[in-house]
Amino acid sequence: MSSGASNRSAATVDKPVSLKRNSEDIGWEYGVLVDLNDLNVIQCKLCPKVVKAGMYRLKLHIAQKRGQVTPCPNATPEDIAWCKQAIDDSSKAKKARLMEQQEVRDNVVIDVPSDKEDETGLHEIGSASQATVGPMDKVTKPLDASSLGIPFNAINNEEFDQMLEAAGRYGPGAKKPYQREKLLHEEVSDTKEMLKLQENEWAKNGCSIMTDAWTDQKRWSIMNMCVNCSIGTSFLESKEASSESHTGELIFQYVNSCIEKVGAQNVVQVVTNNASNNMAAKDMLYVLKPNIFWSSCATHTINLMLEDMGKMKKFTSIVDQAKALTIFNYAHHKTLSLMRKFTKKRDIIRPGVTRFSGGASIEPKGVPVLQ
Known part of the structure; x- marks a missing residue:
């Protein structure tokens, strides 16, 4: 009895904690977190190897790409192919992002006027010398974006990147454009x-x-x-x-x-x-x-048809039960979380206020407007 208990205890200690990050990366099929306090330390499920440089290094280990990590001796050809494909896809996505960023910078065109008079008060904000390396917050003045009504996620806009690129190319003495007339026209x-x-x-x-x-x-x-x-x-x-x-x-x-x-x-x-x-x-x-x-x-017609069908006796009880289930789920956050877990984050379709746009779908983003 004592020996058996001791063996089970030892097995429990040796077995890594079965934890994973909230990620869809295929690498988590082959590794588990060793410690929640260090998310870059991952143990391979196929061998005792522990990598300390994150999931990318584990995928190199499974894919048997030599140079940065020792290859996994127990990886099957299918495992190797999956991880190699994941690494290649990640590399292609990174290259695409870099190309897109370069494209954004290349689209910047600056019309430099003949007279570059310093009327902007830049000397009060930071150094007039151009900073070649380092974040811009070292040479600029803090700005309260909330007081101007600017959302914080505006920093992720491509136009914002182009503005920074244009400011960096121009250098000190840049003049802001007129707010209304020229830009509006x-x-x-x-x-x-x-x-x-x-x-x-x-x-x-x-x-x-x-x-x-x-x-x-x-x-x-x-x-x-x-x-x-x-x-x-x-x-x-x-x-x-x-x-x-x-x-x-x-x-x-x-x-x-x-x-x-x-x-x-x-x-x-x-x-x-x-x-x-x-x-x-x-x-x-x-x-x-x-x-x-x-x-x-057509949308309004179908809506009226469904509304009348829902009032029929053979459907009334089903509709009432569906409403009761929906109300209960969305009124209790634990129940709602459990439902989304087993439905893979899908929600129940709930009836709501419908606005009609003449029977066709009108996409608000990118729709040209003529006044």
Whole structure:
């Protein structure tokens, strides 16, 4: 009895602590952390080897790449292939990141004026000599980003990298651009240039006018107009209509004015939801422009169908049980954490407030805007 217990105790001591970092790296299939206090010390699962330089060194050990670490004697050809592939993928990703950073720097173009007068007060901030090595915080003045409304993650922007590159190339005496006039005009010109391709598509294959009316948290009523074609969707204009009644006449006049801006010969259809005021505007538009279709929003139609199906007796109890389960899970953080653990961080689809954008999906990022 004593001998057996002693053997089990010795085995427990010799066995490494079965711990791993929260990572999807394939290397954790072959190693475990020895000590939580040092995340770079990892023991190989295939042999007693302990590496003290992190997961990359362990993958070199499994892949039997000589030079930095001794190869694993127990690694199978499949293990070696997996780790070699992981190392190659990591190397390619690193090279791609370096190339992207270089591309960002290469895109910086500086127009240096003939007179570089020092009117910026840089001598009050730091040394006028150019720093060739070291972080910029050694030669700059601390800035309270929160007081300016700048989010902290703005430092990860490519534009921020380009700004630093331009400042470094220019050197002392750089002048900041005008805040409104020049930059605003350039932005408007760029946006109009982006829209030319879509405008050509409107004339070639036609387009759809889509309405998107909604109310914000302060109860301001906003009516948006968007134009959709085969290339994509662009925002046309918006109207604040909190003081007006959203009658069919109002919607008809607004939609008709947008049709005239786009060109009636280019518009194939108008897409709205199924509200009664939109249906009234539909009848008015048919009288004025009978060649333009008025289509009901497919998203809104399907939503109404599902809502009515959920009210049927055969589905009511199931829907109520699903709601109760969802409410219970999301009201208890431990239960929610357990659910996400076994569902691989997937959430239950929960019903919520749906906003319709004329039956088509409008992506807010990168959508050109024309005012």
